[in-house]
């Protein structure tokens with residue numbers, strides 16, 4: 001599980017532990033051994049990562065990516081969005097339904113994949129994401145024959161070690177205000193979170209945003225929460241009553257940047273009114289990795305540029321997503337004894353342009369991945 005490793009002299013930001021200070025992080029045999037100032041390496045075989053001037057965080061978690069290549073033509077290789085980008089843990093958000101989950105699982109279990117991949121599963125038997133939205137074009141994303149609740153429950157149970165929740169496209173069949181797909185997910189999810197896609201799809205209509213917000217449970221997650229024209233704001237740019245009620249009830253907002261699903265303008269308006277994301281995620285897939293999303297670090301930079309403090313940005317990519325998926329006992333903080341997942345980031349100073357796909361802003365500081373420790377081993381960012 002890797003040799004002993006000392007990450008020396010970085011700014012360690014661990015919001016769950018209340019830590020933001022210059023410190024060393026010592027890991028050995030795949031576990032965090034100690035965090036604190038001036039740790040002495042306990043023997044001469046310790047590898048040292050010089051993190052002076054760098055930011056050291058618990059292993060970053062990207063709550064929304066697509067990483068089962070071959071299951072459709074939409075996915076990226078897990079390590080490209082994961083460890084090669086400084087992110088030890090990623091959650092595939094509904095690339096697979098129940099009937100194809102065995103193929104998804106091959107990517108999750110592949111020993112050549114160094115990134116920890118967890119899954120939100122679509123409740124349909126057949127769902128996969130393609131460039132042409134084939135499951136919507138053929139209207140199987142809104143066909144009740146595509147739902148088999150017993151099968152979905154059985155697949156969830158059999159893959160309980162890696163499926164941390166459900167991902168639902170809230171399409172409807174007869175009643176335009178009720179999504180049987182969302183209702184099915186609620187029947188089988190138990191206390192696992194359900195992530196819903198906010199916004200429309202081509203070919204298959206979805207229930208209106210007020211009905212969607214009302215249907216969600218505490219702990220459920222709205223991804224693409226900061227997109228334009230979503231129905232979360234009224235004509236005067238104020239949060240709707242349904243959004244206020246949902247947020248008070250504990251429904252959570254996730255960034256899910258993607259190509260057209262995040263707008264600085266919407267984020268500014270919602271942030272001003274106190275609607276901050278619980279989690280920052282990318283929705284990385286073939287459509288948006290080159291532009292405008294690029295990486296989790298770049299998406300974090302955008303939130304930082306919008307006025308979220310750096311420790312809060314780190315919380316939104318470490319302890320918060322860990323809590324959302326009920327993995328806070330193992331992920332999201334750097335306590336001794338925990339699995340050694342650590343991310344190291346650089347703050348570049350200069351003039352940088354960032355695009356949300358619509359608007360370009362200029363920033364003077366940018367986060368960039370240097371590398372990460374995953375299960376005790378150091379992996380430099382590619």
Ligand SMILES: [Zn+2]
Nearest residue numbers: 064065093283
């Ligand atoms: Zn997605």
